[in-house]
Amino acid sequence: MNYNYASRMANLNGTATREIFKLLGNPEIISFAGGNPAIECLPTERVKEITADVTSSPSFARVLQYGLTAGFPELRNQLVEYVKSAGISDATVDNILVISGGQQGIDLALKTFINPGDVVLVENPTYLAFLQIANSYEAVCKGVNANDDGLDLEDLEAKIKKHNPKILYCVPTFSNPTGKTYTAENRKAIAELTAKYGVMVIEDDPYSKLRFKGEYVPSMKSMDTAGNVIFVSSFSKIVSPGNRTGVACATPEIIRKMEICKQGTDLHTPNLSQMITYEYLKRGYLEPDLEKAVKIYGDKKACMSNAIKNYMPEEFECTDPDGGLFIWGKFPKGIDVIKIFPEAIEKKVAYIQGSVFFAEPEGTENYIRLNYSYANAEQIETGIKRLGDLFKEKLAKL
Ligand SMILES: Cc1ncc(COP(=O)(O)O)c(C=O)c1O
Numbered sequence: 001m002n003y004n005y006a007s008r009m010a011n012l013n014g015t016a017t018r019e020i021f022k023l024l025g026n027p028e029i030i031s032f033a034g035g036n037p038a039i040e041c042l043p044t045e046r047v048k049e050i051t052a053d054v055t056s057s058p059s060f061a062r063v064l065q066y067g068l069t070a071g072f073p074e075l076r077n078q079l080v081e082y083v084k085s086a087g088i089s090d091a092t093v094d095n096i097l098v099i100s101g102g103q104q105g106i107d108l109a110l111k112t113f114i115n116p117g118d119v120v121l122v123e124n125p126t127y128l129a130f131l132q133i134a135n136s137y138e139a140v141c142k143g144v145n146a147n148d149d150g151l152d153l154e155d156l157e158a159k160i161k162k163h164n165p166k167i168l169y170c171v172p173t174f175s176n177p178t179g180k181t182y183t184a185e186n187r188k189a190i191a192e193l194t195a196k197y198g199v200m201v202i203e204d205d206p207y208s209k210l211r212f213k214g215e216y217v218p219s220m221k222s223m224d225t226a227g228n229v230i231f232v233s234s235f236s237k238i239v240s241p242g243n244r245t246g247v248a249c250a251t252p253e254i255i256r257k258m259e260i261c262k263q264g265t266d267l268h269t270p271n272l273s274q275m276i277t278y279e280y281l282k283r284g285y286l287e288p289d290l291e292k293a294v295k296i297y298g299d300k301k302a303c304m305s306n307a308i309k310n311y312m313p314e315e316f317e318c319t320d321p322d323g324g325l326f327i328w329g330k331f332p333k334g335i336d337v338i339k340i341f342p343e344a345i346e347k348k349v350a351y352i353q354g355s356v357f358f359a360e361p362e363g364t365e366n367y368i369r370l371n372y373s374y375a376n377a378e379q380i381e382t383g384i385k386r387l388g389d390l391f392k393e394k395l396a397k398l
Contacts, residue, residue, distance in 0.1 A: 008116075011135040026348075030383035032370040033350040035176060035325055037237055038300070039374075041293045043285065047240070050279040054272070063271040069263050070255070071098025072271070075278040079247045082281065086205065087222030088231065094252040097259055098245065100269045102206050105232035105248040106130055108258040108265065109202050110137045110167070119165040123151060125328075125357035125367070127176045127204065130169050141359035144168075150182025153189050160197045167200045172220055174207035174324025177357045177369040181322065187220040195226035206234040206246075209290055211323035212298030227251040230258075235277055237325065238290060245269060245277040297325065297373055303380045304372040311388030313395050318370075325373040328354070331391060334398045336365040340390065347390055349383040 054063060070076060076096045083091045099105045106129075114120070116138035122130065124143035134141050144159050145152040150172065159165070168190070172182040182190070194201050203220045221231035227250075234246035248258060262268070280286065304327060308318060318329035331337065338353045354367020375383060 008136050008138050011138065012132065029345065029348045029350050030375055030379045030386070031350045032372070032375065032380075032383060033352045034371055034374055035237075036371075036374045037241065037325075038293070038296055041289070041296060041373075042240055043280070043289055046280060046283075046285050046289075047243075047276055050276050050283070051272070054275050054279065063275055065271075067268045067271045067274070069268045070259050071096070071269060072274045072278060075274050078278060078281050079249075082247060083221075083231065083233070083249045086208065086231065086233065087218030088249055089222065091249055095249050095255060097248040097250075097255050097262070098269050098274060099232070099234075099248050099262070100244045100246070100266055100273075101236055101241070102204060102232050102234035102246045103129060103133070104262070104265065105230075105234075105246055105258075106169070106202060106204065107133050108248065108261045109200075109230050109232070110134060110139065111261040111265075112254065112257045113166055113200055114139045115166075118167075119163040121156070121159055121163070121165045121168045121199075122359050123170050123175070124359070125177055125354060125364075126169065126359065127171055128352075128356050130204070131357075131359060134169075139166075143359040146178075146180070148180075150180075150186030151190055153186070153193065156190065157193055157197075160193065160199055165199055167202060168194055169202045169204065170220075171204045171207070173205055173217065174210060174321055174326075176207070176324070177326050177352075177354065178328040179319045179321025179324050179326045180328075181214075181217060182220075184217050187217070188223045191220050191223040191225070191229060195224075195228050199228065201229045203229055203231045205231060206237050207324040208233075209238050210294060210297055210325070212294045212301065214322035221249060227254075230254060238286065238293065239277065239280060243273045243276055245273050294323075297323070300372045300375075300377065300380065301327070303377045304370065304384060307381050307384035308388075311385045313388065313392045315395060316391065325371055327370045327372060329368045329370060330354075331366040331368070332395070332398070333366055335391065335394055337368045338365055340394060344387065344390060347386045349386040351387065 076093045079096045080091050114137040118139050120134050120139045120141050121144050123146050145155040221229045231249040315332045318327050352369045355361040355364040358364045
């Protein structure tokens, strides 16, 4: 049968990375490809305790009943405090929507604002799945250059004038894929520029609590005076990705629109997941667990940076993040990490090609993203050595 697919499907392909994830079922392969939290950071005992309490409570039937689309009221109240910890000091419960992970927050924001053909600005490079979601709404993504401070403000203004975008999407703290963080001044300038030109901003913030070095930087949302920033955060990387909970924070008007969109998507985030997140926060587990996780990720990052120094070719350049889960690297031109990938798999090590993180990927085949949260120290050392040997061999043949 010839299926008559929706036109939006023409722009959608999940191929390259999906293929990589299939390979990762093989336990012999050391994977730097995903973005999974460390297994040792998942709070299994705490969640067992919470679910035992919740399921034995007299009000458990409520968890099995339909819930409100905006989320459990008690969780929403608690999330007010959570977003305040990102500097959003004037938040109230009307600014809060419980979401099924950050991915859904992005999806709902785009569903709320994007018509086919609308332009969305993204950082060069940006979160891969954002590009896929934007494609599913038939948006046109255009890249904005970045520098050591954050977005290149001149390029941002030029692209706003040129493309009249509806939305700017960015991950200002410990970006996926680069691990880089925008300065406070850069955030303020972005908030002002986008407000001046009437551009919405999605500030995606799954990683800011995973800081192992350097100074806290307040969220862009905390600098939003015009109401154009939608802040999206998630408990995936700091509690559990499988529990699928997160928070969107925006003006009450936008939250109401996103809530209506969410009704069509999943009616509400599963109640048990919301309860687990609520109890986890209420019982004060987040702070001590974060302290442990940050130490673990700081050590793993140091381990990968050392291994890179020891084994990767000296021509390899990479970021040195203060938090988050990723190192972003660049080989000299002529190295095509997409073509080399099957050989890396033969050597039992996996990475993600950087090109998939660019809105306009031409000429970006020499970039690579390396995740350090999932593998253990020994695997990081061995895996980077394997990559180093492989890329040194390729460079020698250039
Ligand atoms: C920048 C960014 N945004 C959103 C997500 C989605 O995460 P979740 O839906 O699990 O919160 C991820 C996951 O890797 C991410 O890196």
